Amino acid sequence: MTEPPRLAVIGAGPAGLAATLAAAARGVRVTLVDAGQGPGGQFWRQPAPELRARRPQALHHQWRTWKRLRTGLDTHLTAGRVTYLTDHHVWCVERESAGFTVHALLGPEQERPVSVRADGVLLATGGYEKVLPFPGWTLPGVITAGGAQAMLKGGLVLPGRTAVVAGTGPLLLPVATGLASAGARVVAVVDSTDPRAFVRRAGVLVREPTKLAEGAGYAARLLRYGVKAVMCHAVLEAHGTERLEGVTVAALDRRGRPVPGGTRYITCDTLAVSHGLLPHTDLADGLGCGLDGSAVRVDAEQRTDVPGVWAAGEATGIGGATLSLAEGHIAGRSAAARLRGILPDPASWAPAARTRTRLRTFFTALDSVYTPPARWAEQVTDDTVVCRCEEVTAGAVREAVGGLGAGDLRTVKLLTRAGMGWCQGRVCEAGVAGVAGCPPTPGRRLLARPVPLGVLAEAGDEGGAGGGA
Amino acid sequence: MNPLDLVRARPDAAFRLTFDGRPIEALPGQTVAAALWTAGEMSWRTTRGSGTSRGVFCGIGVCHDCLVTVDGRPNLRACLVPAEPGADVRTQEGTGHHDD
Numbered sequence: 001m002t003e004p005p006r007l008a009v010i011g012a013g014p015a016g017l018a019a020t021l022a023a024a025a026r027g028v029r030v031t032l033v034d035a036g037q038g039p040g041g042q043f044w045r046q047p048a049p050e051l052r053a054r055r056p057q058a059l060h061h062q063w064r065t066w067k068r069l070r071t072g073l074d075t076h077l078t079a080g081r082v083t084y085l086t087d088h089h090v091w092c093v094e095r096e097s098a099g100f101t102v103h104a105l106l107g108p109e110q111e112r113p114v115s116v117r118a119d120g121v122l123l124a125t126g127g128y129e130k131v132l133p134f135p136g137w138t139l140p141g142v143i144t145a146g147g148a149q150a151m152l153k154g155g156l157v158l159p160g161r162t163a164v165v166a167g168t169g170p171l172l173l174p175v176a177t178g179l180a181s182a183g184a185r186v187v188a189v190v191d192s193t194d195p196r197a198f199v200r201r202a203g204v205l206v207r208e209p210t211k212l213a214e215g216a217g218y219a220a221r222l223l224r225y226g227v228k229a230v231m232c233h234a235v236l237e238a239h240g241t242e243r244l245e246g247v248t249v250a251a252l253d254r255r256g257r258p259v260p261g262g263t264r265y266i267t268c269d270t271l272a273v274s275h276g277l278l279p280h281t282d283l284a285d286g287l288g289c290g291l292d293g294s295a296v297r298v299d300a301e302q303r304t305d306v307p308g309v310w311a312a313g314e315a316t317g318i319g320g321a322t323l324s325l326a327e328g329h330i331a332g333r334s335a336a337a338r339l340r341g342i343l344p345d346p347a348s349w350a351p352a353a354r355t356r357t358r359l360r361t362f363f364t365a366l367d368s369v370y371t372p373p374a375r376w377a378e379q380v381t382d383d384t385v386v387c388r389c390e391e392v393t394a395g396a397v398r399e400a401v402g403g404l405g406a407g408d409l410r411t412v413k414l415l416t417r418a419g420m421g422w423c424q425g426r427v428c429e430a431g432v433a434g435v436a437g438c439p440p441t442p443g444r445r446l447l448a449r450p451v452p453l454g455v456l457a458e459a460g461d462e463g464g465a466g467g468g469a
Numbered sequence: 470m471n472p473l474d475l476v477r478a479r480p481d482a483a484f485r486l487t488f489d490g491r492p493i494e495a496l497p498g499q500t501v502a503a504a505l506w507t508a509g510e511m512s513w514r515t516t517r518g519s520g521t522s523r524g525v526f527c528g529i530g531v532c533h534d535c536l537v538t539v540d541g542r543p544n545l546r547a548c549l550v551p552a553e554p555g556a557d558v559r560t561q562e563g564t565g566h567h568d569d
């Protein structure tokens with residue numbers, strides 16, 4: 001009997017889980033690899049089992065879908081069709097003559113190397129948050145909105161007592177609702193979006209009634225918690241010495257500039273801020289997959305440009321959990337067929353493809369509505385740190401452009417070290433580009449995770465690269 | 470309401486660890502960052518350049534702002550590392566290697 005083909009799925013969020021179930025049900029051996037302690041990704045991040053939450057659904061949406069995925073995963077695990085590796089941080093996927101090797105580092109300290117062999121690879125690595133810089137954004141107490149949500153869902157902790165949720169994008173409402181329901185006093189939700197932008201895209205937006213109902217549901221719950229939401233406003237500055245003590249919020253005019261005399265101070269110990277999400281593309285980039293803007297490029301079957309590599313979910317563009325599920329399902333089915341040498345029949349995933357088309361259209365429209373104020377960079381003072389790791393100020397970036405003539409992000413980086421620190425520019429790229437006035441070209445990162453030198457030295461040597469799986 | 474009551478969590482007994490020598494409590498399953506937040510601590514690192522305070526920013530292992538020293542090992546991301554009973558958690562200054 002011939003061995004079934006092997007697929008490595010990287011990421012156990014909505015996309016990776018849907019893909020795993022679809023492929024495992026169709027005669028493929030799946031190894032599901034994720035950095036986290038349990039499945040669920042960002043959307044269904046679960047409290048650690050030791051916390052023994054008896055009603056984890058109180059922090060979640062679409063719980064029934066999650067239960068179905070969880071049960072499906074368990075069934076395949078028991079049957080031996082899926083191997084699930086938790087706490088495995090993948091730092092690179094290597095393409096070989098016959099298949100792929102996924103290189104991961106194990107454990108919280110990420111030092112023990114493990115490699116996984118597969119015939120195909122499916123990237124479901126999700127995204128991370130974009131935050132544009134403003135004075136005071138490095139103060140402890142200023143956190144990303146999704147980070148606040150992740151700490152709440154995973155560790156059952158709140159950052160402080162009194163929170164402002166600010167920025168732009170659809171994530172602000174669930175985060176504000178999550179914080180309020182868990183007992184934080186959310187004093188304001190501050191969104192810079194101009195409501196007139198919604199009106200301009202109303203034609204597309206009303207075609208997705210469930211999404212609108214979701215938004216309205218959050219708004220109604222916030223009202224019940226007594227949370228005030230304001231549009232066309234932005235946080236100009238976070239104040240405090242050792243930690244956050246308050247924020248200055250300004251009303252914005254039509255061009256996105258603060259209205260003179262339209263500012264007020266709000267006392268708070270937490271500012272959860274977000275300006276949207278960015279796709280995780282490092283592994284795809286390392287494999288040589290092409291990008292569309294900031295997302296991994298895929299075809300109708302969710303195949304990347306590299307044969308044998310699929311991508312699904314927010315790695316291929318930001319669009320929420322339901323879209324990620326649809327893409328994962330399609331990718332898993334396509335991979336299962338092609339790895340078994342069969343031509344897939346797109347008619348068999350037609351409902352998922354329809355969901356994908358609808359939601360992509362919806363999120364493209366939403367994306368054009370939720371944009372940060374056009375002139376946000378003007379509010380970033382010269383002494384504001386824009387690259388958090390290397391402590392590069394906006395003044396230094398402006399000097400590199402104005403004084404030294406840097407015309408692109410790469411030159412700015414070389415002249416200032418912005419983006420060369422621990423996070424490899426993931427956090428500061430959009431901010432530095434905005435302050436420099438350059439297009440935000442995504443930086444190439446050879447490694448998806450920091451790797452100890454010893455591991456790199458041994459990488460060529462399979463025996464030394466630790467236990468295979 | 471607090472997060473634990475919201476999801477009706479019934480964790481095993483809290484355990485002790487120390488932060489800069491002071492005892493703090495953590496729940497089994499929490500990360501070092503979650504334990505520090507529970508204890509009301511928001512910052513546990515000072516930067517290499519200006520020596521300003523930092524703590525959690527992204528909460529998911531991307532930003533490296535939450536670096537901390539645990540049992541003498543510097544540069545661990547507090548938002549990823551599980552809290553262990555008796556751990557010696559310390560504020561990390563600069564690179565954490567006493568070389569700057």
Ligand SMILES: Cc1cc2nc3c(=O)[nH]c(=O)nc-3n(C[C@H](O)[C@H](O)[C@H](O)COP(=O)(O)OP(=O)(O)OC[C@H]3O[C@@H](n4cnc5c(N)ncnc54)[C@H](O)[C@@H]3O)c2cc1C
Binds near residue numbers: 010
């Ligand atoms: C911090 C954060 C919080 C969010 N909270 C919400 C929310 O409350 N409500 C909401 O509607 N949307 C939320 N979102 C949006 C949410 O990410 C998407 O809607 C959805 O989870 C996308 O699904 P996905 O499967 O594409 O990716 P994700 O759910 O992001 O899953 C990706 C998985 O890949 C793993 N991974 C990534 N890179 C590697 C690697 N190199 N090695 C190993 N594993 C890796 C990650 O650990 C993760 O489990 C949040 C996003 C972020 C970043």
Ligand code: FES
Binds near residue numbers: 527529535547
């Ligand atoms: S808070 Fe960003 S890495 Fe820990």
